[in-house]
Amino acid sequence: MSGTLLDGHDVVLLDLDGTVFRGGELVPGALEAIQEVHRVGVPVRYVTNNASKPDQAVADHLVGLGLNAERTEVSTSAQAGAAVLAEKLPPGSKVLVVGAPALESEVDKAGLVPVGEFADEPVAVVQGLYTEIAYRNLAEACLAIRAGALWVACNGDRTLPTERGLAPGNGALVALLQAATDQDPLVAGKPERPLLDRAVASAGAEAPLMVGDRLDTDIAGAVNAGMPSLMVLTGVSTARDLLEATAELRPDFVGADLRALHQSPSEVAIGEQSTWQVRVDSDSLELTTQTGEQPGDAVSALRALCAAWWATASGPVAVHGGDWHSQDVLRQLGLA
Incomplete structure (x- = not known):
C-alpha cells in the first residue's frame, strides 16, 4: 500500500495499554487499523512494559478482543529483563525474582535459577510489577542489592493505567528500593533499549516504526533507539504534554489513533x-x-x-x- 506512514518500515512496534486497548476494550479504530497493517504485509510486534503476564496470555487477550495475534508477535519487559540478566551472568546463577510467575518463567527460560525470599546469596535481583508483592519481598531485594547483587528492573513506569484511573506501577516500587539502597537498577523496558531492540530483532527488521501513547516510555524509547515514532492521543500523554515536551520526548508524527498509520507521512508529520x-x-x-x-x-x-x-x-x-x-x-x- 503506497503513500502511507507504513511505507519504508518493515515492522510496526505497538504499545498496548492506551494504544491498542484500554482495560478490556479496544481503542476506537484499533481493530481496523491493525487488520490493515496485516493486510499490507507489514509485521507487527506488540511491545509491552507489563511484566506480569506471559506472552501467550497477552496474545490470548488480544485475540479475545478480536485481533489476530500470535505469541511470537508479543515482546514483554519480563523477556527483556531476563535477557539482560542472561547477558551478564553465567548460566545457573541464582536470581531473586520480585515479580509475577511470568517473570520467574522467563528467568528460567534464560538458563538462570529463579529463587524467592530467604534464598542463599542470590547474585542478581529482577523486579517486575506483581499485585501480590509484599513488604518481605522488597526487604529481601533491598538486602540482596545492598550485598552487591546485580539489580535489573523490567520497567520504570511509575503509574499503570486502569479502568478506574492511574494506579502505582513498577516504577513506584523501584523508587522505593532506590530510596532504601541508594542505587539505581538497569532497566530493560521502555524507555531503555533492550525491549525495543529485542522486538525488532525478533522480526528480523531494520526499519521499525514505534507507536505509543506515552511520551516518557514509548516515544522516549524510540528516541533512545534511534527510530521514528508516532504518538496517538488515546492514552496517558495529552496534547499539552506533547506541546510542552522536551527534545528527548518528541515524536515525529502524531495522530488521533492508530488509523494514522494509514495516512500519508506528510499528513501526520509534526510541521x-x-x-x-x-x-x-x-x-x-x-x-x-x-x-x-x-x-x-x-x-x-x-x-x-x-x-x-x-x-x-x-x-x-x-x-x-x-x-x-x-x-x-x-x-x-x-x-x-
Missing part, C-alpha cells in the same frame, strides 16, 4: 499545516485559521502548534485562538 497559522511570542502561541483555506481539524492544529513552539522553545506555553474555530479546536485539545 506547518496549510490550514493553520501560528504566531509565536516569547511565552504564548496564537492559532488562527489560514485565510482562504478550509478549517482544519484538532490534530492538524496540534501538529502546527508543536512545530512552531519546538522551533523556538520548550516547556510551558499559553495558547490562544484568534477566531471562533481556533478557539473551539483548542478546547477539544484541552489547550484553551
